[in-house]
Amino acid sequence: MSFDYKLKLKDAAQLVVVSKGKPYKIGKDMSEVEIIENGTLIVDNNGNIADLGNASEMEEKYKSFTFEKVIDCKNRVVLPGFVDAHTHPVFSGDRVHEFAMKLAGATYLDVHKAGGGIQFTISHTRQSSEQELLELLKPRLDRMVKSGTTLIEAKSGYGLEKETEMKMLKVLHTAAKEHSVEIVSTYLGGHAVPKGLTAAEATDDIVNVQLPELKRLRDLGEISPSNIDVFLEKGFYEYDDTKRILEEGQKLGLEINFHGDELSFMRSGELAGELKARAISHLEKVSEEGMKAMAQVPTFGVLLPTTAYILRLECPPARRMIELGVPVALGSDFNPNAHCLSMPFVMNLACVLMKMNMNEALVAATINSAASINRSSTHGSLEVGKCADFVILNAPKWEHIIYQMCDPPISLVIKKGNVAFESK
Numbered sequence: 001m002s003f004d005y006k007l008k009l010k011d012a013a014q015l016v017v018v019s020k021g022k023p024y025k026i027g028k029d030m031s032e033v034e035i036i037e038n039g040t041l042i043v044d045n046n047g048n049i050a051d052l053g054n055a056s057e058m059e060e061k062y063k064s065f066t067f068e069k070v071i072d073c074k075n076r077v078v079l080p081g082f083v084d085a086h087t088h089p090v091f092s093g094d095r096v097h098e099f100a101m102k103l104a105g106a107t108y109l110d111v112h113k114a115g116g117g118i119q120f121t122i123s124h125t126r127q128s129s130e131q132e133l134l135e136l137l138k139p140r141l142d143r144m145v146k147s148g149t150t151l152i153e154a155k156s157g158y159g160l161e162k163e164t165e166m167k168m169l170k171v172l173h174t175a176a177k178e179h180s181v182e183i184v185s186t187y188l189g190g191h192a193v194p195k196g197l198t199a200a201e202a203t204d205d206i207v208n209v210q211l212p213e214l215k216r217l218r219d220l221g222e223i224s225p226s227n228i229d230v231f232l233e234k235g236f237y238e239y240d241d242t243k244r245i246l247e248e249g250q251k252l253g254l255e256i257n258f259h260g261d262e263l264s265f266m267r268s269g270e271l272a273g274e275l276k277a278r279a280i281s282h283l284e285k286v287s288e289e290g291m292k293a294m295a296q297v298p299t300f301g302v303l304l305p306t307t308a309y310i311l312r313l314e315c316p317p318a319r320r321m322i323e324l325g326v327p328v329a330l331g332s333d334f335n336p337n338a339h340c341l342s343m344p345f346v347m348n349l350a351c352v353l354m355k356m357n358m359n360e361a362l363v364a365a366t367i368n369s370a371a372s373i374n375r376s377s378t379h380g381s382l383e384v385g386k387c388a389d390f391v392i393l394n395a396p397k398w399e400h401i402i403y404q405m406c407d408p409p410i411s412l413v414i415k416k417g418n419v420a421f422e423s424k
């Protein structure tokens with residue numbers, strides 16, 4: 001039997017549109033969240049939003065059409081699926097022992113210098129097969145969906161040599177086809193300097209060995225990276241090496257989306273201005289000039305409150321960034337250091353630790369995070385033509401998604417018009 005439409009979300013207490021007709025929000029506009037009170041939304045047979053509006057008007061308009069599925073959303077709210085703008089979800093080996101070290105006072109750099117941190121994860125990930133990494137990744141993605149995430153940015157970066165970096169990108173490419181979560185992948189061969197090489201030698205290897213292989217496999221359709229990333233940090237990659245790697249990636253059509261100004265001030269914002277970067281993540285130590293340069297491009301500031309929380313760092317200046325017109329996005333930074341898969345918890349931390357208001361946090365976790373990975377024409381808001389990715393919350397007001405931080409009452413998560421998660 002065929003139906004006129006795939007899905008109707010009927011009589012929602014709130015349809016949280018978030019943003020209308022804009023690719024992203026900046027400044028005071030981040031505090032505005034568009035809402036339709038008592039609304040109904042229709043999904044077409046391709047899994048895109050066909051229409052939305054006042055419930056009684058929609059009932060009248062669509063009374064003679066058929067729907068494959070109707071969900072009664074009375075006393076519930078519908079939000080766009082969350083977009084997680086920064087994750088490292090492909091790895092093997094946990095680092096629970098390092099959590100204890102950090103609680104006892106070790107810093108991120110102490111752990112790294114002792115051969116732990118990224119190096120620990122690299123040694124495990126190098127030994128795992130593509131299939132093992134895929135099997136480890138899938139339940140992590142399931143847990144993201146349960147928390148309302150429907151689109152993620154996901155990085156390689158636990159190989160630091162050609163084989164493992166490409167293996168990670170292949171895992172992401174396969175997962176994108178086999179899992180309901182949509183994935184935009186990022187090549188992060190410059191996540192740390194491999195043991196035995198200098199930063200200059202590692203940079204040469206990325207430029208002369210890894211990037212040509214990335215191009216070859218991308219041309220063959222075996223991987224699909226959209227972005228290039230480097231960890232610009234003292235003892236990792238410094239300004240000139242970072243710039244060289246990012247520029248080489250840009251020549252291959254990759255967008256620049258890098259880690260910067262996390263533990264030390266590295267002139268990340270200034271570099272983003274020079275290279276017209278799409279996004280910088282972390283930014284705990286960003287300068288006033290750097291923020292101004294970012295606002296100018298604009299370069300998205302992807303803020304990661306879990307990192308500041310877990311490492312007890314001073315938070316990035318979110319308020320000043322918003323004031324200066326930097327488009328701010330949020331990510332979970334899910335990785336073995338910051339083991340968080342939940343965007344509701346990230347939004348809560350952004351409000352409490354970074355002093356963002358709830359509207360700003362929601363904008364940063366939807367339309368702005370989608371825009372930080374160049375997906376806001378299809379994701380991040382409830383607008384006609386966009387992907388039917390939703391979080392249906394069993395609460396009369398959307399703010400409960402942030403307020404009930406660790407276990408918000410999510411009753412359903414919809415991906416492309418299909419139920420991806422349903423609470424029992």
Ligand SMILES: N=CN[C@@H](CCC(=O)O)C(=O)O
Pocket residue numbers: 088117118121231259262307333335336337338
């Ligand atoms: N800071 C660099 N990279 C990750 C951490 C990766 C790791 O510790 O494994 C981050 O974004 O927090």
Ligand SMILES: [Zn+2]
Pocket residue numbers: 086087088259281333335
């Ligand atoms: Zn990261």
